[in-house]
Amino acid sequence: MTAIHIDIASKVYPPKHRKQPAHQAIAKFGLSVADNEFVCLVGPSGCGKTTLLNIIAGLDDQYQGKIVLGQQQHSPRIGYVFQNPRLLPWHSVRENIELAAPQPLATDLLDSLLETMQLTAVQNAYPEHLSLGMSRRVAIIRAFAIDPDILLMDEPFVSLDAPTARQVRDLLLRLWIQRPHTVLFVTHDLREAIALADRLVFLSAPPMRVISGIKVPIARNQRNDEQAIESFRQQLLNNHPAIKQLL
Numbered sequence: 001m002t003a004i005h006i007d008i009a010s011k012v013y014p015p016k017h018r019k020q021p022a023h024q025a026i027a028k029f030g031l032s033v034a035d036n037e038f039v040c041l042v043g044p045s046g047c048g049k050t051t052l053l054n055i056i057a058g059l060d061d062q063y064q065g066k067i068v069l070g071q072q073q074h075s076p077r078i079g080y081v082f083q084n085p086r087l088l089p090w091h092s093v094r095e096n097i098e099l100a101a102p103q104p105l106a107t108d109l110l111d112s113l114l115e116t117m118q119l120t121a122v123q124n125a126y127p128e129h130l131s132l133g134m135s136r137r138v139a140i141i142r143a144f145a146i147d148p149d150i151l152l153m154d155e156p157f158v159s160l161d162a163p164t165a166r167q168v169r170d171l172l173l174r175l176w177i178q179r180p181h182t183v184l185f186v187t188h189d190l191r192e193a194i195a196l197a198d199r200l201v202f203l204s205a206p207p208m209r210v211i212s213g214i215k216v217p218i219a220r221n222q223r224n225d226e227q228a229i230e231s232f233r234q235q236l237l238n239n240h241p242a243i244k245q246l247l
């Protein structure tokens with residue numbers, strides 16, 4: 001079981017200069033995510049979403065509070081797709097993925113991930129020869145390659161053109177359905193969030209806290225239905241006008 005329980009009393013960044021005040025990034029933040037739940041985090045720019053993911057990933061322990069991941073005895077595997085793909089430039093696409101895996105990846109599993117993400121033709125290329133969309137798809141496979149219990153995704157599709165983003169989103173959902181795990185996905189795009197999430201969690205401006213959590217009532221097999229997504233988006237904006245200010 002890899003549910004996530006977040007209880008952050010306070011996260012403060014110290015001032016960069018002596019005369020600046022400290023920055024209270026997060027305060028009184030509570031959120032529980034169920035095992036295998038897909039949660040999209042939506043909040044204004046600079047509100048603290050990356051800070052939160054870094055804390056959950058264990059990259060930042062300078063905060064007051066507690067994060068419980070799964071059961072205490074079992075330390076979950078965490079895949080983290082950063083905003084920037086962060087590929088190792090001196091390794092090929094295939095090697096970037098193989099190096100991330102905790103144990104050697106089965107050749108047919110890697111082949112099928114590359115094929116699903118339409119990267120077979122560039123598997124031996126180096127990152128400098130990839131488009132941004134390709135690099136982001138490699139970063140997503142790399143996170144999957146560790147067979148994560150928890151997947152953290154920080155605006156992984158930002159700056160992709162709309163058709164590419166839709167293509168990668170569909171592939172991501174296919175992979176998630178094949179191998180379910182708990183996902184926290186940060187986005188500013190409400191349509192994207194509705195297409196992906198079991199639940200939307202809206203976050204405030206700093207100090208960041210949870211404003212509301214809303215389940216997406218659209219069936220999984222209807223998430224490609226643009227009309228259903230748009231109609232739920234309109235319903236959300238009409239019923240919760242404050243959401244507009246968060247996007």
Ligand SMILES: Nc1ncnc2c1ncn2[C@@H]1O[C@H](COP(=O)(O)OP(=O)(O)OP(=O)(O)O)[C@@H](O)[C@H]1O
Binds near residue numbers: 025045048052
């Ligand atoms: N290392 C740091 N030192 C000081 N302040 C920081 C540091 N990292 C982030 N911050 C500040 O904390 C706040 C939250 O940053 P964070 O990157 O977590 O926000 P975000 O919601 O992910 O932003 P965006 O949506 O633009 O990606 C911002 O005001 C940022 O300037």
